[in-house]
Amino acid sequence: MSAAPGRFDGRVALVTGAGSGIGAACAARLAAEGACVGVLDVHAAGAKSVATTIRAKGGTATALTCDVSDEKQVAGAVGDLIASFGRLDVVHSNAAALGPGTYGRDQDLEDLDVAVWDRTMAVNLRGALLMVKHTAPAMADGGAFVLTSSVSGLLGDVAHVAYGTSKAALTGFVRYVATKYGSRGIRCNAVAPALVLTDVAAQALGRDRLADKAAERLLPWACTPEDVADLVAFLASGESRCITGQTIVIDSGTLAHRPEHALRQWRAAAESL
Template identity: 40%
Template sequence: MGRVQGKVALVTGAASGIGLSTAHLLAKEGAKVVLADFNVEGANEAAQQIRDAGGDAVGMFLDASVESSIKEAVDFTVKQYGTITVLFNNVGLTNLKKDLDVVNMDLEEWDKLMNVNVKSVLLGSRFAIPHMIEAGGGSIINTASMAGFEADAVRSAYGASKAAVVNLTRYIATQYGKDNIRCNGVAPGLILTPAAKNNLPPAILDIFSKYNALPYHGEADDIGYTVLFLASDESKFITGQTIQVEGGHYIANPTVPDFRALQAQANKA
């Protein structure tokens, strides 16, 4: 208990999945938390759950595609709790029906994803940093993705936007480190959020299982605990980094599962 005692955190995209897990963990460890989400009912319900468990939290509406809404979230946090020392830029969009390969993707979808996935990170940081400087420092954590490091057959805009988040994280860390502001990212692989569990068929999960180094899939708390660490003073000498939380899915030579299968066949012969 108390790993982020006395800190004030704004968590965007906090009504479900990774954001919800992170908000609960931050509050459990002593932070005062503002949960901001387009689903304001979900954010308010989650905040009530935190209060019922003895934490300090409030929910609010956020449209991460609108600059004024992002500023309002930061201003509300400062008005509610007097400061902001942790910002978790977690909102992100993806659309498998429109975000295709470079030739066939919907260009309006490209603009939409760049606006929400990248610009919201820029704006959240832009509005929070002056308050963090006044408070003597802070920690900004951005949700990137393994799609920002590895290419895929589709989701061109999503991957490019998350690569931008990875490098923007470095820029913020470089520009404001002397103000005692750290900025880091977390890059999830496949995480079994409720949305993933409801939408991914078993065949897709089996493919990920084949290539994961670990014998299980990630859960929202796996990202939440990483964010908690980056928000805490335990990570006070870490900045500009994006931690890959992906179960070892991308670390091995991609032929390893196939060679294992061949070896298994040879052993049976």
């Protein structure tokens, strides 16, 4: 999975939620390997800034402002991208509702405002559907869809039932997309990260929660956005030509074990300090 400059030469990629965090790293990575990239985000300033940074480094990128839950906006943004670059090979559907009004209010199941559930599903799930629906007809045969899921879609938790359920649904969705488009050589996979150390995540969690997360994983390091970009680029490239319909966990070993063992180890290490 090492960086191979030119892997996406002559290809066109669209990354949603690319105005910050993981999406920004993935857009930069695809561009660095030769793709012309559509940097799509609901926040125009974020999309413009990421596209400008890519161009400053010699890459090719255009900023697209679009709410992925809105079908007309999605159709318009996809049309604009294809008008600019003439083809489409890779779609990374990565945007998610993570703000204080959605993820922040997605706490207790019994107190959950249905508006929070609906908005979370609209962005995280309907957004993925709309991206596939409006890009697949124009996608080159042999292209690839990559979706960003989460380990929250593979585990239960006391909070974030809407977020986790939306991500769980993506596990099914990738199989449907893989099934429909397999005969065109178009693949569809999802990446499921545990904690990824974006600036926002590091600030939002604080020291204690970050220590809890460290205790949950086997490796001493958490994933960075660039680690996720490595996996996304692999799944978008011909190197993964026989992989489709899969949700690939990238979590530094968070889900690979029963938690008691790691917790004991970390407690012992903390006590010995």
